[in-house]
Amino acid sequence: MKRRMVCLSLVALVFVGAFSSIALGAVNWKQLQGTEIRFLMNKHPFTTFIEPKVPEFEKLTGIKVTIEAFPEDQYRNKRTIELNAGGKVDGYMIMPGQDDLHYWKAGWLQPMDGYNSDPTLTEADWNFKDFFPSFAKASSVDGKLIGIVINAETSLLAYRKDLFTKFKVKVPQTMKELEQTAKFFYGKEVDGKKMVGITLRGKGAAATSQWVDFLYSFGGSWTTPQGKSNFASSQSIAAFKFYGDLLRNYGPQGGTMLHWAESTSMFMEGKAAMIYDANVFKALYENPKESKVAGKVGYAVIPAGPAGRLPHVSNWSLSIGKTSTPERQKAAWLFIQWATNKNNSLGALLAGVPAGRASAWTSKEYKSKDDHPDWTSSTMKSFEIGQPQWNPPVINVPEIRDITGQVIVDAIEGKDVAASAKKAAELMDKKMER
């Protein structure tokens, strides 16, 4: 049955392709008028952007949309508990790299290929091919599409352009230069404030998302080809040690308690010369109401380690709840399609949310309004070379991140990193679930 559906869908797709001019606008947006759907969302800049626009969608379709948004930690808990309890969740935000295996195995993700290829449900000019292939791949499990990317993320090195010019310092191109630059700025007095060289996340599990770029760039990896933990390898240990030393020696005090909020605050207060964190935080750094460094920040791709420049890419996607009814699932698809159409993707990008659509980035409108071309070009470069596996390749991601975080904390505290990494590797081998 499924195969027949796929075949039929493919045939339909060919027809749509062949007669795209006819198919354009073929979707009857009112087909599910009167349906009510509920979306669980993370309190994220994308949610802030799309929520006020929901009445537009409701007017277009006659579908009533309820959006419930929660701060990230609570959001993850609530979403899991509600889906497990079989609550009325028609759609939700998910970071596939964090939760997709767990959610897929639990049967909470509705494959979207059927909707995407149905010309009565999907406008031809919505054009799925416009989404970056690396992100589209990251939002798939077992070859099935499970989410449409709404926020394409990577990490960038942000630095104080003004200070780099003033002190004639070049943007670091290698890990060694990164350390030297951090050392150069550490303790320098600028505007009556003592600077730190760099600020990074150091709070255990939360730090793994940026640390993983150092892991890859130093030639390390989560697991060996045999599927065992690779933390005890010399490359992985070097990555732990470099990250910990960098933060302990040239970073803020109390590095082990720095989550992204604390780390970005340091940078925005003008107390750090550099920060390595998510590219989305440009919106924070450049907000003159909250940041003292707005307009003074430059952006670059991660410096090269022994294995090269290997940043990660991650994304937030919108997914459809499998426990919902077929009708509400279709309505959820219409909503997701509308929320990620060209217009809204461009709008989100202009609002500072890195869109998953290539056309948004290359559009004339974005280019003419782009105040930070170095951020755009670095982000594009990072997308190109980005590693989609930013989390351990397991079902129990939070547990393994927690184990990893403990080594990062030990490294920041200057403990014996090799011993800590070895212990973590053993524990990881015991705990990994696939």
Add this chain to the structure above:
Amino acid sequence: MPPLREQIPAPRVGTKTTVMKTAPSALSRFMDRHQALVYPAPAVIALFFIVIIPIAYNLYLTFTKWTIGLGQPRFIGLGNFIELFSDERVLNGVKVMVYFSGLSLSLELALGLLIAVYFNREFKGSEIVQAIYIFPFAATPVAVALIWRIMLNPEIGVMNYLLRSVGLPGSLWVSSPLTVIPALVMVDVWKWTPMITLIVLAGLKSLPHDPYEAARIDGANTFQIFWHITLPLIWPVLIAALMLRSLDNLKEFDMIYTITQGGPGISSETLYLYSYTVGFSFFKAGYGSALMVVVFLIVLAFNMVMNRIRLRAQDL
């Protein structure tokens, strides 16, 4: 409005026939006969569903292995309890719990008592001072904790700013494994000492006057009066206050979670926090439930000991 009396049925006295005429239905006769069962029934049924069933389910889960969402709970007998013994974080959790609770409870008790004794006298503006004093206790825990989290930040927090402005070196506060527990204890003491004070103050107000007068006539000084009269008399109240406070303190969650989430590393991760992480971050419901049961047993054991001490003190 008709007189109320008309609506009230006549008392059930009289001949057999009148009883038959006004006979209550079988239901109301049943209710009359089983009042002790019937009237508390709604509350008991509600409690059964919201307390007994979840506890029973929790107990059942402790014998299972189950990641929320992945299949059904699988019975593994005492497997979870055996795992407890090889889990380093359990031992760490117990240590942190003992350190945090031991330090904070004793400080709160000592300070609460002293401040109560100080407040238990007439002085100008005592009511205003007392009202201001209970502020921390009245404030929302999470909101207060969020503010403390910012205040304790070693780089941009106000605490280090204040220390440095008077020439003292700053502290790492909750950012160092060495100072995190004392810093959290400081917040807990600030917030909860007023509660102990309030309870003890109520106790002090109800103490008899005679022993004090007798002691003063005999020439006892303030310290002697406090040590030999106030303290023994107030002892049962103090233990009761300790029990009340310990119920919350031993399973302190919101404050620690908001300020440190158990960090740095696991330096402030109490057993209760760890059980939350296992249950709601790792979604391992079986093992998380087993940890919760251990926390419950610790709280229960502590309170049984305290209750015994209290009863003994009352007997004296």
